[in-house]
Amino acid sequence: MKLLALMKKEFARFFGDPRLLITMIVPGVLIYLIYSVMGNAIFGGGEARYDFRVYVSGESAVVDVIDAAVASNEGWTAEFIYLPADGVQTVDEALERVNGGQADALLVFSEGFDEAIAGTGAGNVVPSADLTYNSENETSAAFASLARGILDNYGRTFSFTVNDFAESADFARNMMAGLLPFLIVIFIFSACMSVTLESVAGEKERGTLATILVTSARRTDIALGKVLPLSCVSLIGAASSFLGVILSLPTLMGISVGSAVSGVGALGYLMLLLLIVSVVPLIVSAIAVVSTLSHTVKEASGYTSVLMLLMMVLSIVAAFVSGIGDWVVAVPVLNAVVCMQGVLTGAMSIWKCLVSFGLNFVYTALLVFVIARLLSSERVMFGK
Amino acid sequence: MATQMPFKDFGEEVVRAENLRKTFTLSRKQQRLEHTDFARKVAVNGLSFSAQRGEIYGLLGPNGAGKTTTLRMLSTLIGPDSGDAFVCGHSVVREPQKVRDVIGFMTSELKLEGFFTPSYLFDFFGAMHGVEKEALSARKKELFGRFGIDRFAEVKVRDLSTGMLQKVSLVVAIVHDPAVVIFDEPTNGLDVLTAKVVTDFLLELKAMGKSILLSTHIFSLVEKLCDRVGIIIDGKMAADGKLTDVCAGRNIEDRFFEIYRAVRGESV
Numbered sequence: 252m253k254l255l256a257l258m259k260k261e262f263a264r265f266f267g268d269p270r271l272l273i274t275m276i277v278p279g280v281l282i283y284l285i286y287s288v289m290g291n292a293i294f295g296g297g298e299a300r301y302d303f304r305v306y307v308s309g310e311s312a313v314v315d316v317i318d319a320a321v322a323s324n325e326g327w328t329a330e331f332i333y334l335p336a337d338g339v340q341t342v343d344e345a346l347e348r349v350n351g352g353q354a355d356a357l358l359v360f361s362e363g364f365d366e367a368i369a370g371t372g373a374g375n376v377v378p379s380a381d382l383t384y385n386s387e388n389e390t391s392a393a394f395a396s397l398a399r400g401i402l403d404n405y406g407r408t409f410s411f412t413v414n415d416f417a418e419s420a421d422f423a424r425n426m427m428a429g430l431l432p433f434l435i436v437i438f439i440f441s442a443c444m445s446v447t448l449e450s451v452a453g454e455k456e457r458g459t460l461a462t463i464l465v466t467s468a469r470r471t472d473i474a475l476g477k478v479l480p481l482s483c484v485s486l487i488g489a490a491s492s493f494l495g496v497i498l499s500l501p502t503l504m505g506i507s508v509g510s511a512v513s514g515v516g517a518l519g520y521l522m523l524l525l526l527i528v529s530v531v532p533l534i535v536s537a538i539a540v541v542s543t544l545s546h547t548v549k550e551a552s553g554y555t556s557v558l559m560l561l562m563m564v565l566s567i568v569a570a571f572v573s574g575i576g577d578w579v580v581a582v583p584v585l586n587a588v589v590c591m592q593g594v595l596t597g598a599m600s601i602w603k604c605l606v607s608f609g610l611n612f613v614y615t616a617l618l619v620f621v622i623a624r625l626l627s628s629e630r631v632m633f634g635k
Numbered sequence: 636m637a638t639q640m641p642f643k644d645f646g647e648e649v650v651r652a653e654n655l656r657k658t659f660t661l662s663r664k665q666q667r668l669e670h671t672d673f674a675r676k677v678a679v680n681g682l683s684f685s686a687q688r689g690e691i692y693g694l695l696g697p698n699g700a701g702k703t704t705t706l707r708m709l710s711t712l713i714g715p716d717s718g719d720a721f722v723c724g725h726s727v728v729r730e731p732q733k734v735r736d737v738i739g740f741m742t743s744e745l746k747l748e749g750f751f752t753p754s755y756l757f758d759f760f761g762a763m764h765g766v767e768k769e770a771l772s773a774r775k776k777e778l779f780g781r782f783g784i785d786r787f788a789e790v791k792v793r794d795l796s797t798g799m800l801q802k803v804s805l806v807v808a809i810v811h812d813p814a815v816v817i818f819d820e821p822t823n824g825l826d827v828l829t830a831k832v833v834t835d836f837l838l839e840l841k842a843m844g845k846s847i848l849l850s851t852h853i854f855s856l857v858e859k860l861c862d863r864v865g866i867i868i869d870g871k872m873a874a875d876g877k878l879t880d881v882c883a884g885r886n887i888e889d890r891f892f893e894i895y896r897a898v899r900g901e902s903v
Contacts, residue, residue, distance in 0.1 A: 252762065252765065253762060253763055253765065255762075256759055256762035256763060257763075260751075260759055263751070263755070264748070264750055264751075267750065268750070454748070457746055457748070457749075458744060458745060458746035459745075459746050459747060459748045461712065461744060461745050461746075462745040462746060462747065462760075462807075463763065464712065465710055465711070465712060465735060465738075465740045465745060466735060466760060466763035466764055467732060467735045467736045467763065467764050467765065467811075468763045469732070629712075629713045629714055632712075633707075633712065633713055
């Protein structure tokens with residue numbers, strides 16, 4: 252009952268002030284604008300038109316699906332040339348064409364691919380699909396992105412191999428996948444910071460928090476009464492950032508919306524959302540601890556900036572250091588950054604995502620306990 | 636002096652302070668301002684007194700004597716270094732939650748959020764004290780009418796005058812109809828009209844059987860309101876008892892300075 256009243260008060264404070272609401276929504280709009288501009292700069296605008304030339308060895312209905320996906324993008328066309336064809340008899344010859352830029356990709360399906368993945372084929376041979384492309388060629392890279400999205404999420408079990416003649420040329424995309432989670436976390440941090448500093452350090456500075464402390468409400472209720480509603484409010488900012496990312500991702504990656512969604516996949520997006528949901532209350536709690544320890548909003552703002560800087564450094568390191576061990580799931584916030592990178596690079600680990608999700612809530616609970624203890628501390632609350 | 640166990644049936648003795656002691660650490664800046672080399676300051680030094688049911692007890696003393704610190708200890712905002720106090724039988728050290736249930740505390744240190752209206756804050760603090768909705772509504776009507784807040788019930792607190800804000804703070808502090816009301820300098824900063832409204836209400840509360848503890852340095856307020864008085868000088872209780880006994884046939888002002896000279900050994 253008291254917790255409910257405390258939460259309602261925070262919501263009333265937030266939703267009664269349009270300025271606070273705007274500070275939550277602006278980050279998402281900014282993300283969308285910044286990323287779209289970045290994407291246009293990298294890929295030369297969002298109105299790219301592609302005429303794909305793709306060699307195909309073997310037969311599969313997947314080709315029709317890819318063809319339909321290509322056709323769904325305005326101005327995009329695809330020519331699928333089945334081997335053997337005039338002048339190109341073998342797979343090796345087709346590979347040379349892809350490497351040389353005369354073709355954009357080669358798709359190789361094992362014999363009886365469709366029957367095998369449908370479970371109606373004979374024998375125990377695992378069906379396979381190989382995609383070879385050259386990411387130095389923009390058209391080739393765009394086709395590979397689209398084809399990968401479809402094959403990764405085809406919903407059947409088969410062996411899928413991707414070969415790139417120029418792995419290093421994928422650097423730009425990998426860098427984006429590395430930076431995106433870092434940027435998401437930074438935007439979330441900003442959203443949490445703007446509401447938490449005002450609500451906790453601000454109330455402490457103005458003496459209104461002490462008025463609540465002299466009532467019969469328990470300290471844990473007061474702590475939860477701050478963290479829960481502030482997390483919900485910050486989630487609006489997080490959702491805004493999340494939408495900004497989703498909507499700008501296609502432009503950023505130089506692909507269509509459909510390709511972007513199928514590239515990350517529904518499960519991937521769910522994981523991204525879960526990770527964001529777990530990070531928000533954790534960051535709110537961390538800022539609330541700092542705010543409770545501070546005498547003024549200014550002081551809290553200074554300490555929180557240090558916290559933000561620390562998080563930025565860790566996230567940047569995580570973005571560019573490969574081969575981070577599984578231990579990272581135990582590191583608050585950083586675990587979410589690494590898991591989000593996994594989702595965006597197609598190396599998603601569901602167990603890592605779920606463990607990170609759970610652990611972040613455990614850390615939040617611990618921080619709420621710390622806040623309650625701090626609220627009971629005379630030195631912290633009333634020390635000069 | 637060993638702290639006794641709280642008595643379950645506290646009888647007429649609603650508040651009992653036993654050998655309360657509180658020290659504060661001084662920063663270098665504070666040491667300079669207070670012209671001292673000591674890093675710790677004794678704010679309250681072995682204070683003992685008791686307040687009775689249905690009476691007004693006044694803590695009288697100069698600035699820095701330890702009045703506010705004592706009231707903050709009684710309201711559980713801060714804890715004593717040693718000693719204990721019992722409010723309606725509950726120890727401020729061991730049962731602060733229960734003490735907060737039975738007290739209403741008002742001090743300039745506690746502020747109301749300017750963004751909200753008096754009506755909203757009354758409901759909010761009522762919920763914080765677990766007051767039922769119907770009882771809360773009836774009490775709001777009664778108190779808002781009594782103090783003339785009803786016309787400003789939906790005006791944001793930051794837009795209220797100082798006097799009206801003090802009235803709102805008062806009704807919010809007693810939203811749960813507490814048995815013990817603790818006021819730190821109740822008329823400080825008020826205009827004469829609002830000050831009269833507050834002092835009249837304190838007498839009303841007393842007539843209703845409430846126990847009131849207040850701190851002040853205004854002699855006339857003590858003479859007008861208090862049944863008992865405790866004179867605090869340098870954190871120690873210099874005199875304590877019924878107002879008539881402490882005054883011993885003189886007015887409180889003359890008596891206070893007589894005690895002050897006896898304790899400090901200097902003229903004022």
